Every structure is written in structure tokens, then in C-alpha cells.
Amino acid sequence: MNIYEGVVEFYNQHGEGVVLNNKKPYYVYGAIIDEKIKYQILKEFKTYGIAQLIEIIEKSKNRIDHNIKDAHLIGGYDLIHMNEGEQKNFKVNRVKNDFKKIAQYELDNIEWFAGKNKFKYRNKITLHDGFFYQKNSKTKIAINDFLLSSIKWDPNLRGDIIYRQLDTLIYGTKNEKKYTSDTLFGFKFRVGLNSFYQINKEVTKYAYQFIRENIIKEANTLDLYCGIGTISIILSPFSKKVIGVEINKESYEDAIYNKKINKIDNVDFINKSVDQFVCINDTHFENIILDPSRKGVGKQTIQKIINDFSPERIIYMSCNPATQASDFSYLKDFYQLDKIVVLDMFPQTYHIETIIVLSKK
Numbered sequence: 001m002n003i004y005e006g007v008v009e010f011y012n013q014h015g016e017g018v019v020l021n022n023k024k025p026y027y028v029y030g031a032i033i034d035e036k037i038k039y040q041i042l043k044e045f046k047t048y049g050i051a052q053l054i055e056i057i058e059k060s061k062n063r064i065d066h067n068i069k070d071a072h073l074i075g076g077y078d079l080i081h082m083n084e085g086e087q088k089n090f091k092v093n094r095v096k097n098d099f100k101k102i103a104q105y106e107l108d109n110i111e112w113f114a115g116k117n118k119f120k121y122r123n124k125i126t127l128h129d130g131f132f133y134q135k136n137s138k139t140k141i142a143i144n145d146f147l148l149s150s151i152k153w154d155p156n157l158r159g160d161i162i163y164r165q166l167d168t169l170i171y172g173t174k175n176e177k178k179y180t181s182d183t184l185f186g187f188k189f190r191v192g193l194n195s196f197y198q199i200n201k202e203v204t205k206y207a208y209q210f211i212r213e214n215i216i217k218e219a220n221t222l223d224l225y226c227g228i229g230t231i232s233i234i235l236s237p238f239s240k241k242v243i244g245v246e247i248n249k250e251s252y253e254d255a256i257y258n259k260k261i262n263k264i265d266n267v268d269f270i271n272k273s274v275d276q277f278v279c280i281n282d283t284h285f286e287n288i289i290l291d292p293s294r295k296g297v298g299k300q301t302i303q304k305i306i307n308d309f310s311p312e313r314i315i316y317m318s319c320n321p322a323t324q325a326s327d328f329s330y331l332k333d334f335y336q337l338d339k340i341v342v343l344d345m346f347p348q349t350y351h352i353e354t355i356i357v358l359s360k361k
């Protein structure tokens with residue numbers, strides 16, 4: 001097999017270094033921008049190739065040396081060789097590039113927030129017969145110390161076991177109804193084992209505070225994709241009325257429970273898909289909060305929001321800048337982008353969380 005030399009020019013979507021060989025990009029896992037490296041080509045595709053890092057000839061000053069064996073096998077450690085500044089560069093540039101390519105929009109003044117906890121920040125993990133799954137596969141690997149979470153798991157439990165550590169540790173399978181709780185901004189939240197709950201509390205607190213500061217106060221707010229009702233309830237003291245919409249039954253039941261235990265009377269929750277909800281309603285809300293899953297909101301629903309709901313402010317939190325940029329491409333003629341914050345919700349991984357604040361033009 002041939003060994004080539006090259007300099008890493010940029011990163012791909014997953015934070016892998018990209019070298020050009022006869023103008024064709026090759027993705028090199030674990031390589032950092034500006035490093036001169038030796039690499040071997042593993043796989044060829046039509047427009048790109050996959051290569052393996054053989055040797056670093058000139059090392060980046062942004063590299064952190066670690067001796068974690070098999071780090072590359074574990075989903076979650078993909079950026080562990082980059083220092084904090086380089087992880088930030090990768091994440092902020094990825095968001096910039098996605099908005100440029102997908103929404104034809106040049107972002108400036110991007111705010112960045114990172115918490116103090118760079119490791120052991122995850123409050124949820126899933127194990128399979130006591131093992132982790134290897135990245136992008138169902139091959140099981142044993143790990144003694146998972147660097148992203150301090151949850152103590154039981155290696156003897158069989159099946160797919162979800163662990164969630166908040167006020168108490170709960171664990172069980174997808175079908176089990178078990179609950180723990182957490183407190184945010186003085187409100188208590190019941191969190192079901194299978195409900196959605198943000199996995200990094202420190203960064204989530206910043207995100208929710210940012211949303212709270214940027215809504216139009218004393219107005220009506222529609223919280224789409226509301227999960228267990230965290231954002232709706234946190235916004236309730238500053239809003240006339242809040243409606244939360246959530247498709248998942250368990251999350252919805254938690255939301256209803258959370259409204260009761262916090263004695264909130266200006267919030268209602270609806271157990272429906274957002275797409276269905278926007279088809280059968282057209283009430284005006286001053287604020288709409290969007291916090292969809294990775295697949296984003298979608299053109300049809302965005303158009304309904306613009307035409308039928310016509311909110312003055314949209315605050316859109318996302319864990320996928322590509323789908324957020326795509327949704328923004330339908331909004332940008334009607335809404336101006338006032339603020340964007342990139343949140344380091346998932347340090348050491350290539351995953352990115354962002355919030356954009358939009359105002360009606």
C-alpha cells in the first residue's frame with residue numbers, strides 16, 4: 001500500500017482532517033488542520049476517500065496527546081485529540097459553512113458558550129448486555145471508564161439498558177416506566193427513563209436562560225417539540241400563556257405532571273405531532289420556540305408557521321446545524337437573524353448545539 005504525505009487543509013462534517021490528493025479530498029480521522037502527515041488510503045469513493053493517519057510529521061500546537069487505547073472505536077471521543085480552542089474552531093466553522101452552503105447566508109457575530117465540565121457531563125448512557133456499542137456499528141466493546149459520564153453501570157445486566165443519573169439513578173429498558181427528577185431555575189421536573197431530557201445540565205442552563213432573555217415578555221408563546229415541558233414551564237412566569245406541543249406520550253405525561261407539581265396555570269400541553277398541530281391551528285403567538293430532533297422542522301411546517309402563525313419572534317434551538325440552516329433558508333426572507341449562539345453541549349464529540357433568535361422583518 002502506498003504511503004502519501006500531505007497537509008490537513010480543513011475538516012469534514014465529523015471533524016476529520018481533510019487532505020487533498022490530486023484535488024480529491026481524503027478524510028483522515030484524528031488529524032488536525034495544518035498538520036503535515038503521512039497517510040494511507042483505505043477506501044475510494046467517487047468524490048472522496050477515507051485514509052488512515054500513519055505518522056504526524058509536523059504536529060499542530062492544538063493537539064492534545066492522550067493514551068486512550070481504542071479511542072477511535074468509541075463514539076463520543078472523536079475530537080479528544082483537539083484542545084478546547086480547536087474543538088471550538090471546528091464547531092463554529094461547521095455552523096458557518098452549513099449556513100453558507102445550505103442557506104446562502106453569511107453568519108457573523110457568532111457567540112460561543114462552553115461549560116467547565118469537558119468530561120463526565122452526560123446524565124444518560126445506554127449499554128448493551130453490559131457493553132458499549134462500537135461507533136457506527138453494533139459490535140460490543142468493553143470500557144472500564146467512560147470519560148463522558150460518571151454513571152456507574154452494572155456490567156451484568158443483559159439487554160439494552162438505559163441509565164439516567166439526575167436526583168437519583170434510574171435504569172431499565174425501553175418499555176419500563178421509571179422516573180427521576182431534576183431542578184432547573186427553581187422548578188422541579190419529573191424525568192421519565194424514556195422521555196427526552198438534555199444530557200448536559202451546565203450547558204442546558206445557559207441555553208434556557210438565553211431563550212428566557214430573548215423572548216418577548218408578557219406575551220403568548222408556542223413551545224414546539226416541548227419534551228417534558230422544561231422550556232414552557234421556565235418561560236411561564238414571563239409569559240401570558242404558553243402552549244407546548246410534544247409527540248411522545250411519555251414526555252407529554254411528564255410535562256402534564258410537571259405543570260401540576262409546579263402549580264403552573266398559564267401553560268397547556270398538547271400531545272400531537274407539530275406537523276398535525278400547525279395544520280389545525282392558526283392562532284397568533286408572539287413567540288415560537290422550536291427545538292426539533294436532528295431531522296429539523298421541514299419546509300411545509302416552516303411555511304405554515306410563517307403564513308398562519310406569523311410570530312414576531314422565533315427562537316430555534318437545534319442539535320443539527322445542517323437541518324437548522326435548511327429550515328432557516330425558508331425563513332430568511334421573512335425573518336432577520338438577530339443572534340446566534342453555538343453551545344458546546346457535547347465536548348469531545350463532533351455534535352453541535354445552536355440557538356438562533358429571529359425577528360419578523
Ligand SMILES: C[S@@+](CC[C@H](N)C(=O)[O-])C[C@H]1O[C@@H](n2cnc3c(N)ncnc32)[C@H](O)[C@@H]1O
Pocket residue numbers: 196197198224225226227228229230231245246247248251272273274275291292293
Ligand atoms: C430535542 S428534544 C427537545 C425537548 C425540549 N424542548 C427540551 O429542551 O427538553 C425534541 C423533542 O421533540 C419531540 N418530537 C420529535 N418529533 C416530533 C414531532 N413531529 N412533533 C412533536 N414533537 C416531536 C421529541 O419526542 C423530543 O421530546
